[in-house]
Amino acid sequence: MAGIGGRSMWVAIPVGVLCLAAVGALGWLALPMMPAALGWVGSAVSGQLAAPAPSADPEPEDGVPTSCRGLYNDALWATLSLAPGSTLTPDASAPVTTATTLATALAPQVRFTCTWHGADGVSISTTVADVGTDAGAIAAASLPGEGFGCTDQGARVRCEKTTGDVLETLELGGGLWLSSTLTAWQPAQYSERVASLVWK
Incomplete structure (x- = not known):
């Protein structure tokens, strides 16, 4: 019974190069967001994330709507x-x-x-x-x-x-x-x- 052959270098090398190229392209596309991401991580670590913005019509103190x-x-x-x-x-x-x-x-x-x-x-x-x-x-x-x-x-x-x-x-x-x-x-x-x- 013939044995099952191992990986083919002729296939593995081109596929590996394509994977590296895809990762590189994604990294290049993500570069513009790096400063914002680093700033967010820094704020999260220091516990200084801003509170969420209030809604357009905040809940009134007396329960009565404040706008249309x-x-x-x-x-x-x-x-x-x-x-x-x-x-x-x-x-x-x-x-x-x-x-x-x-x-x-x-x-x-x-x-x-x-x-x-x-x-x-x-x-x-x-x-x-x-x-x-x-x-x-x-x-x-x-x-x-x-x-x-x-x-x-x-x-x-x-x-x-x-x-x-x-x-x-x-x-x-x-x-x-x-x-x-x-x-x-x-x-x-x-x-x-x-x-x-x-x-x-």
Whole structure:
């Protein structure tokens, strides 16, 4: 029975040269990153690595969102931002509401207002503001006379009115005001989803 031959030098030498060339090429490609890599290793050894950068909307101390992005979960944000012709205008404008008497009486101190505009004139305006801790009781007593239906939501009072293609909600409790006016654009459970991030 014939023995199995050993390695062939005619094959081993060219393959070895090709491997060395590949390693050399990879090393040459990695050279531009060497200073950064050495700096990172040095920082890691000395324990001086920088802390990660904060997120765009840091967790607020009182749990209330501090910007429009924090007011929406990812699914609702995608629904709004990807709608045809969608644009967002964040500012500190006064709440859009027909409950002007209540707004005058409570004088909400606006934290921020998020106004979305879409194609064909549809829009949504939502305001988060600070009000007195008795605002919910005042709203429940006064808004039904203006056509709103009000319900107790535990930590807050929620009042709602629909006029044509405009849905308006006001939610007040715990010193907070959340109002939304949706004009011909009503994503599923918009008001409930937004309120769940204001009152956690």
